[in-house]
Amino acid sequence: MKSPSYFLYARKSTESEERQQLSIPAQIDELRTFAQKENLTLVDVLTESKTAKQTGRIVFNEMIRRIQEGEAQGILSWNPDRLARNAVDAGQIIHLLDTGKLLDLKFPTVLFQNNPQGLFMLSIAFGQSKYYVDSLSENTKRGLRQKVRKGEFPGLAPLGYLNDRTIKKIVIDKQTYSIVQEMFTLYAIGSYRLEDMSNFLAKKGIFTKGEKHISKDRVKFLLTNPLYFGYFRYNGEIHQGIHEPLITKKLFDSVQEVIKERGFKRPKEPYNYPFAGFIRCGECGMTITAEKHIKRYKTINRLQIFVYYRCSKKNKTIDCSQQYIPQDTLLPQLNSIIQRVSLSAADYNWFINRINKDQQKEQSAVVAIVQGLKKDVEDIKLKLNKLLDSYLDSVIERTDYLKKKEELVSQKKTLEEKISFLEQSPNKWLEPMKKWFDSALQADKIASDNTNLFEKRNFLKESGSNLILKNKKAHCSWKNQWAALCAAPTSRNLVLGAGIEPTTRRL
Numbered sequence: 001m002k003s004p005s006y007f008l009y010a011r012k013s014t015e016s017e018e019r020q021q022l023s024i025p026a027q028i029d030e031l032r033t034f035a036q037k038e039n040l041t042l043v044d045v046l047t048e049s050k051t052a053k054q055t056g057r058i059v060f061n062e063m064i065r066r067i068q069e070g071e072a073q074g075i076l077s078w079n080p081d082r083l084a085r086n087a088v089d090a091g092q093i094i095h096l097l098d099t100g101k102l103l104d105l106k107f108p109t110v111l112f113q114n115n116p117q118g119l120f121m122l123s124i125a126f127g128q129s130k131y132y133v134d135s136l137s138e139n140t141k142r143g144l145r146q147k148v149r150k151g152e153f154p155g156l157a158p159l160g161y162l163n164d165r166t167i168k169k170i171v172i173d174k175q176t177y178s179i180v181q182e183m184f185t186l187y188a189i190g191s192y193r194l195e196d197m198s199n200f201l202a203k204k205g206i207f208t209k210g211e212k213h214i215s216k217d218r219v220k221f222l223l224t225n226p227l228y229f230g231y232f233r234y235n236g237e238i239h240q241g242i243h244e245p246l247i248t249k250k251l252f253d254s255v256q257e258v259i260k261e262r263g264f265k266r267p268k269e270p271y272n273y274p275f276a277g278f279i280r281c282g283e284c285g286m287t288i289t290a291e292k293h294i295k296r297y298k299t300i301n302r303l304q305i306f307v308y309y310r311c312s313k314k315n316k317t318i319d320c321s322q323q324y325i326p327q328d329t330l331l332p333q334l335n336s337i338i339q340r341v342s343l344s345a346a347d348y349n350w351f352i353n354r355i356n357k358d359q360q361k362e363q364s365a366v367v368a369i370v371q372g373l374k375k376d377v378e379d380i381k382l383k384l385n386k387l388l389d390s391y392l393d394s395v396i397e398r399t400d401y402l403k404k405k406e407e408l409v410s411q412k413k414t415l416e417e418k419i420s421f422l423e424q425s426p427n428k429w430l431e432p433m434k435k436w437f438d439s440a441l442q443a444d445k446i447a448s449d450n451t452n453l454f455e456k457r458n459f460l461k462e463s464g465s466n467l468i469l470k471n472k473k474a475h476c477s478w479k480n481q482w483a484a485l486c487a488a489p490t491s492r493n494l495v496l497g498a499g500i501e502p503t504t505r506r507l
């Protein structure tokens with residue numbers, strides 16, 4: 001038997017009792033999604049703004065006529081009460097089903113089966129307000145989904161935002177938004193724990209409703225909430241919001257990195273192992289971790305703590321043979337690596353002069369970069385569409401869909417942020433470089449001061465070092481092209497002969 005084709009029929013009444021009913025576009029959205037999922041063939045989309053309590057609906061009557069002529073054999077509507085709420089219209093539908101002109105009715109809210117029981121249930125559904133009441137809760141959910149589609153966050157606003165009841169949107173809370181910004185900035189530094197953030201909030205007067213400190217879990221929830229950079233999660237799925245962001249995606253990403261990294265550490269001793277977690281093993285590729293050994297000197301009744309670094313040996317395919325290395329052995333090696341990128345004042349001036357001279361020339365390069373980035377954004381949009389299609393066609397699972405969508409949306413936001421950054425101030429791409437040269441000027445000082453190991457760690461991380469430890473020797477390459485340049489000053493003239501240019505589209 002040939003499968004029936006359907007009319008999509010959406011109706012909204014202007015009557016006050018039906019005020020809770022959602023708009024026609026909302027119904028159409030839902031029904032189209034349903035049709036795709038159920039693989040229904042739609043012949044036409046029909047809409048009507050009139051009550052179904054009285055007869056005489058023009059579009060409805062026209063639909064009945066077209067069904068009699070065999071144009072479609074099914075109707076897709078939100079709920080039986082959208083089709084008919086008076087006896088005549090209900091009778092017409094049932095008659096068409098009886099005579100086989102109509103083969104099927106589809107409602108996302110109610111399962112209809114074309115058999116004697118089904119027809120009986122349907123005749124009750126038509127004109128019965130019970131169904132209307134039953135479908136209210138479903139309508140509320142549908143209302144939320146529609147809100148989400150429009151980019152409106154449907155939940156309770158988190159710290160930094162308020163729910164504005166009049167416009168039914170979330171707005172920035174002038175009292176607390178800067179506290180949220182400060183919290184993200186602090187946590188991104190990487191030397192604070194979630195408890196520290198809870199204490200920070202307490203100092204700013206932010207407590208739970210019961211006047212207690214905000215829990216670690218809650219702090220983590222805030223620090224991982226995409227709402228703050230302009231997106232939000234609903235039902236496990238990420239959506240672009242229309243609210244104003246509080247922080248940049250870049251800052252959000254740095255915070256996520258810190259959270260990930262700190263997850264591996266024992267929370268009670270965060271300060272003891274500055275070089276754990278970001279150096280890799282040269283034999284098996286796993287991260288280098290740390291541990292301490294306590295030695296007791298009985299004669300002088302003193303304890304001494306020794307810190308060791310070693311491969312975490314988590315690679316199950318390689319039986320790693322690397323041994324541990326004491327921090328005291330590692331430290332001078334890292335110092336000499338830091339020293340390698342240090343700049344003399346003269347070199348520093350030479351670089352900065354060169355940069356300033358070339359700035360004008362780079363404007364056109366920036367335009368090209370922006371064009372490239374925009375194309376990348378378009379590509380991601382296409383991918384997102386394809387992804388949704390695959391999901392609706394049941395080619396991929398919901399969990400895969402959600403994961404991939406979040407990935408793509410995250411990339412898109414990062415790119416869009418770069419674009420607006422470059423468009424607002426075309427010379428700003430030079431600033432990270434200038435900042436880097438500024439820190440290279442400090443490298444000597446950082447290398448020679450052994451009282452602050454975390455400063456060394458931060459310098460190595462910010463300069464984009466790729467650190468590898470093998471046979472108790474640390475090796476370093478530089479992800480940051482400017483750092484690489486400083487580390488090899490003899491090649492400076494060669495590299496800069498053609499002018500300082502952004503060599504990659506991804507700055």
Ligand SMILES: [Zn+2]
Nearest residue numbers: 281284311320
């Ligand atoms: Zn290893």
